[in-house]
Amino acid sequence: MERTLTKKDQKQLNKWLNAKKVFELLYKASRDGCSNTAFHQKCDNKGPTVTILYNTSDCVFGGYTSVSWDSAGAYRVDPTAFLFRLYFKGSSNPKKYPAINGTNAIYGHANYGPTFGSGHDIYSFNATVALSGASFPLNGSLTPGTSYVMAGDNAASLACSSLNCYDVEVYSVKDGSIINDDQWRQLTESKSEVLKSEIETYSPIDGVKVGRVNILLVGAVGAGKSSYFNTINSIFRGHVTSQACSGSAEHSLTTHFNPAVSISPDTPGYKKTPKTQDIIHCVAFVIDGCSVDVFPDKILQNMKAIQQKANRRGIPQVVILTKVDKSCPYVEEDPGTLFYSSAVSELVEQVSQLIGLPRAHVLPVKNYEKEMELVDDVDVPALVSLRQMLRFADDYLYNFLDEEDED
Ligand SMILES: Nc1nc2c(ncn2[C@@H]2O[C@H](COP(=O)(O)OP(=O)(O)OP(=O)(O)O)[C@@H](O)[C@H]2O)c(=O)[nH]1
Ligand SMILES: [Mg+2]
Known part of the structure; x- marks a missing residue:
């Protein structure tokens, strides 16, 4: 049994939600600790979420709510909330249990883990639960039926009446990406062979003594x-x-150059008076697309410092936005959708603001x-990025057109 939300499970949830949502893991008891504090720290004020319990009877069940978790010690209204079962004793057995009227859909209390319904419909835990062997014997209670329509089901048929769980997960439920009919970035050339030969035949602009351009990643x-x-x-x-x-x-896995020691004039190979061909012609900041929402401040500061130095020298800069x-699940399935994906387009916008x-x-x-x-569709964006950097590097080299006569 998987103890995480599979693609198939996500599809099932989307069917119930009648939407194309994406699920982002906020909290996982086995990773973050099975405690009220860890849960609230990771999940409060995060908008719609789905909570999933994986018990030792191999039942997978939980609840969805469109309102944020909080620590206010009060019930929250959510007519769209529902409980569900995905697996029963290891077999797929999906069933949705809608909220009766939504008045007591969830209960956000600082001491409690995820809690659905006013009758402890699903009350996961309180305070901290220690791992016992391979599972967390949750100290809440499972008595569904007060705030949710169980339609003949009960704790036994929902989950073998067991709150002894291998794991508890909470996912944020976000609007999924859409694939537009038009590209958000117009490519004049989208054949990898053409892009490739364009790059292969590239040489830096005439008039500068530079055989190749140097790109710093x-x-x-x-x-x-x-x-x-x-x-x-x-x-x-x-x-x-x-x-x-x-x-x-x-x-860092790549430690060819000792990253802990800065380059100084004593470093072997250091050039006191670098020629145009020795300097950096383009700086590429490589940024993990998944890190953008929670971009570490320290790294941003480091990048800004490099940017300032590059700006002073007029060196062009780009971001290579990876992963x-x-x-976007569509891009994952088919990289050819990259320039049609709303999620990627938004990410580009976000990064452009972050890095300036x-x-x-x-x-x-x-x-x-x-x-x-x-794969052609993987090659195209990579080649487009390289071509763009070469163009920017060329722009920069124009500054050196008149300075190359000294030697
Ligand atoms: N899905 C996906 N994974 C990627 C992508 N790019 C890199 N990865 C994965 O991310 C991990 C880190 O990538 P690396 O290329 O080693 O990162 P790096 O910047 O060289 O890291 P250090 O050398 O350790 O500083 C690897 O497991 C890659 O397989 C991408 O575009 N998509
Ligand atoms: Mg590396």
């Missing part, structure tokens, strides 16, 4: 720098490669990560 641990490099590399190699190690780790497949760059400088990509073979 900067970003947080795990943002997708190595993956982006690998994606571009793969496209030109003609098959998926992973020259730069990528993966997930607490500290956009995780922000025009939207055209925010370049969304979905890197190669799970794929074994090249």
